[in-house]
Amino acid sequence: MMKIIFRGTGDAMGVPRVYCECEVCTEARTSGVNRRYRSLVQLEDADIGTMMIDCGPDWRTQMESAGLHFVNRILVTHAHFDHIGGLPEWADACRWLGVKGEAYASEEVIAEIMQRFPWLDRNIRFIAIDTPCDFGSWRVSTWKVNHGKNGYAYAFRFDHQESGEAWAYCSDSIGLTEEQQKPLYGLDLLVLGTSFYIENFAYETRSVYDVTEALVLLPIWKPKRTLFTHMSHDIDLRRTYPLPDYAEFTYTGLEVSVGK
Incomplete structure (x- = not known):
């Protein structure tokens, strides 16, 4: 069984946005219901231990809140700052502890990371995952998805090789082609990025x-459960939104389990 713990559920700016005094950002500074660090999930599985998806600029705070001092393995969706900004801190932790971390990503994502941080491979071993890779009883595959004006990202799908259960993490996508949608069909759990409830921009x-x-796509993909992440300051967790009973918003510290 894999436990998924949401350590960050925010978009690239996080919540509160430093410049913003909207109702959601103001609340996030006080009671903190809407405080959202950049998107990151912690994965716990008896066979593989602890791993994470993404390593953004809030990684240090997220590690502290989790009570973790080190993580050996991180999967990376794409090379935007809100998903890789914590890699230098992780590399420094690896250096001090004398342990070489393992970062799994598509080959083109690895190339982008190394262009920006060319020293990271001294302390982190980058492993291309363009073909499926096994972690314990889970087979993990990744595929390229449209990220709109921001180019591309990758999503991850986890298939349990004994129970047949499957879940996917697709934090940054829009306008998916039919081919890009195929791995999202029939999941036990879908984690999907949705920054706004209604985004009124071109x-x-x-x-x-x-x-x-x-919500238009979910009846086509038919996941048993959907969790929305990568949320901007448009989403107010104190409100009630018209969602079907199989879909909900994530929040910091939410824990769910998949697999047997």
Whole structure:
């Protein structure tokens, strides 16, 4: 059984946005219901131990809140700062502890990371995962998805080789082609990025689905459960939104389990 713990559920700016005094950002600074660090999940499995998806600029705070001092393995969706900004800190931890971390990503994502941080491979071993890779009883595959005006990202799908259960993490996508949608069909759990409930900006300027667009796609993909992440300051967790009973918003510290 794999436990998925949401350590970050925010978009690239996080919540509160430092410049913003909207109702959601103001609340996030006080009671903190809407405080959201950059998107990251912690994965716990008896066979593989602890691993994470992404390593953004809030990684240190997320590690502290989890009570973790080190993690050996991180999967990376794409090379945008909100998903890789913590890699230098992780590399420094690896250096001090004398342990070489393992970062798994598509070959083109690894190439982008190394262009920006060319020293990281001294302390982190980068492993291409363009073909399926086994972690314990889970087979993990990744595929390229449209990220709108921001280019591309990768999603991850986890298939349990004994129970047949499957879940996917697709944090940054919009306008998926039919081919890109195929791995999202029939999942036990889908974690999907939706920055706004309704995003009233020109489609060509956007980079992530909004909630209303996702709700059109879910009956086609038919996941048993959907969790929305990568949320901007448009989403107010104190409100009640018209969601089907199989879909909900994530929040910091939410724990769910998949597999047997």
